[in-house]
Each structure stands twice: as structure tokens, then as C-alpha cells.
Amino acid sequence: MPYPDLFQPLNLGFTQLKNRVVMGSMHTNLEETERGFEKVAAFYAERAAGGVGLIITGGFSPNDEGKLAPNRCVMREQSDVDDHRLITQAVHQYDAKICMQILHAGRYGFTPQQVAPSSIQAPISPYTPKELTNEQINQQVTDFAHSALMAQYAGYDGVEIMGSEGYLINQFIVSATNTRDDQWGGCIDNRIRFALAIVKATRAVVRQDFILIFRLSLIDLISDGSSADDVIVLAKALEACGVNIINTGIGWHESRVPTIATSVPRAAFRELSKNIKQYLTIPVVASNRINNPELANDLIASGDADLVSMARPFLADSQFVNKAMQDDAAAINTCIGCNQACLDQIFINKIATCIVNPRACHETEFIVSAAKQVKNLAVVGGGAAGMAFAVYASERGHQVTLFESENTLGGQLNLAVKIPSKQEFLETIRYFNHRLTQLKVKVYLNTTATAANLTRFDQVIIASGIEPRLPEIAGIDSDKVVSYADVLSNKVVIGQRVAIIGAGGIGFDTAIFLAQSREQQTDQQLQQQFVEQWGIDLSLANAGGLVAPKIESSPRQIFLLQRRLRKPGADLGKTTGWIHRQHLKSKGVKMLVGVNYERIDQQGLLINVRGKQRLLEVDHVVICSGQLAKNSLIEQLGDIPYHLIGGAKQAAGLDVQRAIKEAAILASQL
Ligand code: NAP
Ligand code: SF4
Secondary structure: OOOOOOOOOEEOOOOEEOOOEEEOOOOOOOOOOOOHHHHHHHHHHHHHHOOOOEEEEEEEEOOHHHOOOOOOOEOOOHHHHHHHHHHHHHHHOOOOEEEEEEOOOHHHOOOOOOEEOOOOOOOOOOOOOEEOOHHHHHHHHHHHHHHHHHHHHOOOOEEEEEEOOOOHHHHHHOOOOOOOOOOOOOOHHHHOHHHHHHHHHHHHHOOOOOEEEEEEEEEOOOOOOOOHHHHHHHHHHHHHOOOOEEEEEEOOOOOOOOOOOOOOOOOOOHHHHHHHHOOOOOOEEEOOOOOOHHHHHHHHHOOOOOEEEEOOHHHHOOOHHHHHHOOOHHHOOOOOOOOOOOHHHHHOOOOOOEOOEOOOOOOOOOOOOOOOOOOEEEEEOOOHHHHHHHHHHHHOOOEEEEEOOOOOOOOOHHHHOOOOOOOOHHHHHHHHHHHHHHOOOEEEOOOOOOHHHOOOOOEEEEOOOEEEOOOOOEOOOOOOEEEHHHHHOOOOOOOOEEEEEOOOHHHHHHHHHHHOOOOOOOHHHHHHHHHHHOOEOOOOOOOOOEOOOOOOOOOOEEEEEOOOOOOOOOOOOOOOHHHHHHHHHHOOOEEEOOEEEEEEEOOEEEEEEOOEEEEEOOOEEEEOOOEEEOOHHHHHOOOOOEEEOHHHOOOOOOOHHHHHHHHHHHHHHO
16 A cells, blocks of 8 residues: 555554544634535535545634634534534544544634733734633633533544644743743643643543544744743643643744745654654644645654644645545645635635635535536646646546647746745646646647637637736836846846846745745755744744744845835735745845836936935846736637636736636536
């Protein structure tokens, strides 16, 4: 069997998990929608059918004050139990187990009702929490245990008690957020008393064969977080109190260190799960930026973990496990860690989905069925939209032919992979290429489609993408001016001083590319650079795991410019925009807003910033000023029916998510 370590069962003594794959907790916002529990049941059932051994649900709070937001669900009443039965019954149709996560937000609750060990406002919350009294703390403990009992009644195989990421339990454990001087604060034994009281109270009310998982923060990545000893003391005490599995958490939500974004190297925190495992006899789960079966298997085989948790990879591909078991890992649609369609959506109260899999979280309404009438379809353009359409349409049984004028598929994705930390897009290109081959789609590379070779098709799908917009600036034809495409494909050698016109997604990407100090790096070098750049101390010699960052300086002076008077990169993702801004700032990139471009000449770029003229003496000016749709072919098509998707349809605001989603929707309609 492929990946034998990953797919071996795990015996917990009283029950067995069929493999070592955990689908980690991830909120989708589905529960809060109409008939939300039916939708979330379908979502989990598809992952259970896809071969996952153990699913952990998104977090449910034990009471109102523990809610993350006012509309979030609690697990408390009989009516909640009835809702949850939909989930457990759906999952148990397949040979999978499911545990419900109990999450008390504490001071992270986006509600004025929030409570905490001490009245200290979180930097990411607009509210100051009320300090819990001794009696109220005991009530929280009771509520956790009651919630677990309700989960048992609902048919769950166990619960995960959320003790990491800076939520209530974590707030008790850490002195930065717990300044109490009673039995719940002060020394480590007092600070972990709350966590242990919850575990003991829960163990006392549930069956002995009910799985009890505790999510333990291995590194808080905040000042005055847990020390290495604190983590070990708590882990051992949790085991002694009857916890069956230790799941692991990395970093608090308020931490200014990326922990799951694409810029985090794969399995960057594996050393921490390896370390805690030596103090425990119960299984330990590794998590964070694990997205392929080879790496997951290696984590188990090397002894660094007993189980591997992946959350977003199951949004990207519900059949991850089945495909790996069939030794067809190339057919896995890989999570690229972008957060764009999942976490970024959650933060704006929308339903999560996935940029590479628009069906994720829409399982009940987005049903892929065989085409009623097989059509002969031509796709013009082999970028994200064209490749995705060809795959989705072909999966429905249509005959599809794909024309690409370049010598390779991928379009703009081939430029994106040049950006440090965006190499994961190679996986997206690999996935679609593999599926096109499996589905026997006819692909013509180096072929510019014309009306003449499209007449034989029933319909034509124009996915010819975008071309860069050239702004009207005096001197724009100067030899100092270069396009981002030429920069990213290394067609030009860029000088020591450079101005970038346009601070959108591509302007930021280009700045990151030009500010990198080293190109080709090994995995070890990338890991080293990551921990140094963000000041991560994996030994936890400093409580919380932070040290002073070590930044490699940029090899050139970079100006990143935009006309509008707003934060540069304001449209970047909520969960990743700050990472890009902080990274460029640390590299000394000068970001100017409110810029008027006056002239480009041999001296450089003359700008006017709010009435003040300034000459940027740069060697090159890189144009990143947005895109225009490339679709002139439609003028030649005459009577041939056609559809436009992706950038060819609308260049403004185009990203991979929209390209693939439009492709999927059109393919489902033809
Ligand atoms: P974009 O995000 O729309 O940015 C275009 C930039 O050019 C803006 O900063 C705009 O700002 C400036 N601009 C527009 N017209 C101009 C003109 N005539 N003269 C001078 N400046 C002009 O477009 P993009 O950077 O090409 O990105 C394309 C798409 O890919 C976007 O939807 C983007 O979100 C997405 N993308 C996202 C990411 C990411 O999230 N990390 C990365 C890459 C691409 P001013 O008008 O204020 O100057
Ligand atoms: Fe992964 Fe991005 Fe999809 Fe989220 S949107 S699941 S991070 S690929």
C-alpha cells in the first residue's frame, strides 16, 4: 500500500481509527445559514466518504459568552443535539469517526459579552472582556462538560477541547492574559487548573470510550506566552487526567507571525510535535501547512507525530485520502495555503470555499452530473480558467479540445510561481495537467486558435486571459520601462533602484520578487530563513517562542507606488495582506500613496505626491497597473456560439478564484 505509515490504523485501546489522517477543525459558516446543518452534514459526509479517519468539526461554544460572534452556534440544548445528529449520522454512513470541537472564545469573542481570566483587551478585538469570578469560572467548567455530554448524545465519537490559538483556555494558561492572584492565576499549576478542571469534569460525565482530544498550544508566538516547561507540564497533566489524543496548535490569532499562510514552509513546526511526543504515551497530532500525502506519511514514519491533521487540504480536495490510497497523489487538488477563499471569507462572515475547488461547502447545490447531450467544445486559452473548464466539462462527458498559444499550460500561474512563497501554484498547474491527461482532453500547445480551426465545434469557450494595461504617462516608451511579466520571467536584469507603478496584488508580488535576497533555496534554507525572518524560537528558550527577527536586506531600493490615498494593498486578503505589508516594510520598501506620475526619462520617474514634486532616480520602472481583457478573437467568430470566462470576460478584479469558479459554473451549465 502507498504511504503505509499514514494509512496504518491507530488503536486507542477502547476504539480504533482506521488511519492516521485527521481532518482538522475549520469553521465554514455553513451552520449559521438556512438548513445549515444539512449543508454541513453533506460537507463532512463527502470528506468521510473520501477516506478521512477522524474528522474534527468547527468549534461550537459551550455557552453564549463563549461565542466567537453573536450568530455562532452553541452546543447546549436538546434542539442542538437534534441538529448535530444530522452530522454524525451522515459521517457514520462511512467508516469514519467524528469529534465535535468545543471552543470558548474568551476575549477573542466578537461580542460585548466576552469574558476572560483577566480584564485585558485583545489587540484583535474591539471589546474589553469581563473578568470571571471564581463562581463563573466553575460555571464555565460545568458548561464545557455539559456540552461534551450533549455531543455524546448527538452521536459524536468524542470531543476536542480547544486549548490553543489564544482562546479562553489558552488565556488562562498564559501569564500575559492571566494576572489573577487566586487559585486560577500565578504559578503554572494555577494557570493550568482551568484546562485540567474542564478535562476532569468532561471525563467524569462522558463514556469511557468517548474520545477526548485536547488541542494544546505548542508555541504561542506572543510575548510572555508559555515556556517550554509550561507546555510539558500541561501536556503530562492532560494525559494523567484522561485525555486520549493531544492535538497541537501553533500561535495565537493575535500573533504577528504567519503560521498557516503559503509563506510558511510546509510542516514548518514539526519539530515541536516531535519534541512534545517524547513526554507522552498518548498519540500526538502534527498540524500546520501539511498538504500532501508524502509529507504526511513522513511525519508518521519519522516518529515526529502519530497522526497528521490537515484542514484546508480537505476543502481543496475531499477525495485526498482515497486518491493517495489509490497511489494517484498527482490527482489531488492541492491546498496552496492562500486563505483567499476560506479564512478570508470567514472573516467577512461569508461561507468558506476554496480557490481551487469552488464546490467546497456548496456540496448540496453544486452537483456534478453527466451532460444530457454530449457537446464538442473548444477552449481557447490554457490558463487557470481554460484548464479548469476543460477538466470540469470533460468530467461531465463533453468532448473538449484545448488550444494554448504558449508552449506550456498555466497562463498567469506560470508567473505567480516565480514569487517567493507562491511556488505552491505549481501544484495547481500539476493537478490540472494531470486531470487533463486522465480525461484525455485534446491539448494543442503552441497553437493560436483562429475562427478557421474553431468552426467544427458546437461551442467555443474563450479563456484567453488578460494583457497588462499600459498607463498613459509621458515617457512610457522609455527603455527604463518594463512589464512585470518580463521581470518575473527574468527577461530583464533589474537595476539597484526601481519604482513599481501600481500597488495591487501584482505590484506587491513584484516587490516581493525584487526584494528577495536569494533565489533558488533548499527546503532547509527556506525553513531557516522563515524562522529567522519572523523571529521564531522553536526551542522556546524565550517564553512564547519569539526572538528578534533577522532580516536579510533587499538587494535593491524599491519604491511601490499608487495613486489612491489609501493603504497600499488594501485589497489583499485579510489574513495575508498584513504579512506582505510587514515583509516589504522589513525589507525597506518605500510605499507611497497619493502619487501622480508626471514623466519618465533618463533621470528616472518624476512624481508629484500631494502637490510636492519628487524625482525618483531609478534604473527601472515596472508597470503593474492592472489588466485589460484579451478577447479580440470573438470579433472573428461570426455565428460560432461562444462564452467568455476569466480575464477574457472581465479583467478587473480577476484572480484564480474567480477564473476557476466561472469555469466550474459554465461547465455545469453546458
Ligand atoms: P489590481 O490589484 O487592480 O492593481 C492595479 C494597480 O494599478 C492598483 O494599485 C491601481 O492603483 C493601479 N492603477 C490602475 N490603473 C492605473 C493607471 N491607469 N495608471 C497607473 N496606475 C494604475 O491589479 P493587479 O495588481 O494587476 O492584480 C490583478 C488581480 O490579481 C487583482 O484582482 C488582484 O487582487 C489579484 N492578485 C492578488 C494577489 C494577492 O492577493 N496576493 C496577488 C496577485 C494578484 P491606483 O489606481 O491607486 O494607482
Ligand atoms: Fe487552501 Fe487557498 Fe483553498 Fe483555502 S482557498 S483551502 S488556503 S487553496
